[in-house]
Amino acid sequence: MAKQLYFEDVTVGTEITPLVKNPTNTQLFLYSAATRNSHRIHYDKDWAAHEGHPNVLVHGPLQGAFLVQVMTDWIGDKGVLKKIGYQNRARCFPGTVTVKGKVTRKYVEDGKHYVDCEIWDEQDGHVCSPGTATAILPSRGK
Amino acid sequence: MVKESFITPEVKAMIGKESESTTGFEITEHEIKRYCLAVDDLNPLYIDKKAAEKGPHGGIIAPPLFHSYAIARMIPLSELRPDGTGRGGGGLNVPLKAERRMAGGVECEFVRPIRPGDTLTSKSRIADIYERAAKDGTLVVFTINETIFTNQKGEVVAINRSTGIAR
Numbered sequence: 001m002a003k004q005l006y007f008e009d010v011t012v013g014t015e016i017t018p019l020v021k022n023p024t025n026t027q028l029f030l031y032s033a034a035t036r037n038s039h040r041i042h043y044d045k046d047w048a049a050h051e052g053h054p055n056v057l058v059h060g061p062l063q064g065a066f067l068v069q070v071m072t073d074w075i076g077d078k079g080v081l082k083k084i085g086y087q088n089r090a091r092c093f094p095g096t097v098t099v100k101g102k103v104t105r106k107y108v109e110d111g112k113h114y115v116d117c118e119i120w121d122e123q124d125g126h127v128c129s130p131g132t133a134t135a136i137l138p139s140r141g142k
Numbered sequence: 143m144v145k146e147s148f149i150t151p152e153v154k155a156m157i158g159k160e161s162e163s164t165t166g167f168e169i170t171e172h173e174i175k176r177y178c179l180a181v182d183d184l185n186p187l188y189i190d191k192k193a194a195e196k197g198p199h200g201g202i203i204a205p206p207l208f209h210s211y212a213i214a215r216m217i218p219l220s221e222l223r224p225d226g227t228g229r230g231g232g233g234l235n236v237p238l239k240a241e242r243r244m245a246g247g248v249e250c251e252f253v254r255p256i257r258p259g260d261t262l263t264s265k266s267r268i269a270d271i272y273e274r275a276a277k278d279g280t281l282v283v284f285t286i287n288e289t290i291f292t293n294q295k296g297e298v299v300a301i302n303r304s305t306g307i308a309r
Contacts (some may be wrong), residue, residue, distance in 0.1 A: 027182060035211045040226040047225065060245070061207065068206045074214035077197055079185060085249035103285050135211035 004076040007106065007113035007137040016101035016117060019070040023058045023094050031062050053091065060088035061127040063097070063121045070099040070119055071133045078138040086119075086131030098122045101133070113139045147309070148240050148283045149273055155234045156175040166213030171258045174204045176210065204256040204267040209291045212262040234268055236285055238308050246284065246305030254299045261294045269303065282309045 002017070028042050040047035041057050048056045064086050077135050101119035108114070114136055121129040159229045167173075186193035187203060194202040204212075218229040256262070269288040274280050285306040291299050 019262075021182065027180065028250070030178040034177050036214050036216075037223075038217075038222060038226040038228070051225070056170065060182060061210065064248070065183065065205075065207055069181070069183045070264035072185060073184075081252055083249065083251050084206065085247060106303075 002073070002076065004032065004078050005074060005137060007115070010103050010106060010115060010137070012103055012105060014103040016070055016074045016103070016119065019066065019073060019099040021066050021069075021097045021099065021105060023062065023092075024078070025056065025094055028056060028058060028062070028094065031059060033075060035059075042064040043044040047115050054092045058092040058094065058097070058128075060129070061093055064131075066099045066121055067095060067098060067119050067129065067131050070137055071102055071117065074101075075135045075137060080135065080136045082114075082136060083134040084119075085132060085133075086129050088127045088129050092121065095123060102117070104132075111137050145279070145281050148238055148281060149271060149275060150237075150239075151170045151235055153271060156268050157271050158195045158235070158267060160231065161234050163263050163265045163267060164213050166261060167307055169204065169212055169256065169258055169262070170232045171202055172302070173212075174202065174208065174258065177208050178205060181205070181230075182221060191210055192279055195232055199255050199257075207250060208249060209262060210250075212291075213264050234266055234287065236268065236271060236306075238285075240308035242309050244307045246300060246307040248304045250303075251301040252296055252299075253301065254293070256293070256299050260299075262291050263293075264289050264291050266290075276309070279291065282307060 032042050041051060042059055043056060045056055067086055068084055099121050101117045103115050103119045103139045105116040105120050114134060117129050119133050161266060178184060178188050187197050188205050191202055215228055219279055224226055266289040269286040271283065271285050273281050273283050287304050289302040293299050
């Protein structure tokens with residue numbers, strides 16, 4: 001379990017600990033089932049081919065869930081994720097996905113310590129889903 | 143090339159239009175765990191009762207983004223399209239004469255924790271529709287759909303804003 005991150009530990013440009021995910025066909029099936037999503041493009045390779053794709057597609061919101069996890073793993077139990085935004089820009093297929101990010105702003109508002117971050121899902125060296133996130137970090141209270 | 147605006151009076155009239163409210167199922171530890179296994183996030187705050195009770199929220203909470211799936215769309219097989227998707231949009235379909243559609247992105251604000259025993263209700267509205275000129279001079283329409291999720295106490299737990307792009 002990683003050490004708790006504090007507001008004083010980060011600066012603009014601080015890199016978020018990368019996260020590696022490996023969405024498999026099985027995971028896509030379980031995610032479709034858990035989210036009650038019957039879209040064939042995520043579990044039926046023949047249908048995906050019919051729509052012009054070389055394989056089934058990783059769901060946009062599943063890529064969003066990966067972005068959530070890169071933040072929540074990094075901010076720790078005492079951090080609070082307040083906002084996330086993302087765009088599913090390029091197709092993402094079963095296989096390794098690396099989630100990365102960095103701090104773009106840190107500020108205090110209403111007594112709370114915020115970080116804004118740029119985050120993204122990457123596959124085969126290109127960005128599939130770019131996004132942003134805002135979290136509140138605990139402060140050592142200096 | 144001067145293009146006719148997509149924002150007709152009929153389109154403009156959709157701004158502010160609200161859908162009906164929809165209430166979901168009672169959230170359980172089981173359903174939260176099922177989602178966590180599916181996204182492969184085994185954070186103890188979501189699935190380990192003993193650890194969660196010692197944590198900052200005093201008990202199990204759902205992971206961020208779970209709220210979008212706490213209200214189930216229940217569609218008979220006969221009403222699914224050939225691609226497996228369901229029809230309908232809650233009555234908030236904007237009659238745009240733009241043929242090419244893309245999902246522009248989604249933003250979620252996490253307001254309060256969601257816990258086992260909660261039941262969520264959602265209500266959507268068209269927050270805005272506006273037009274911008276692209277670099278080539280053609281017009282692009284942006285539709286912002288906002289969905290507010292409240293719990294059984296009427297407290298806002300999350301807000302989703304999705305952007306649809308049409309040209």
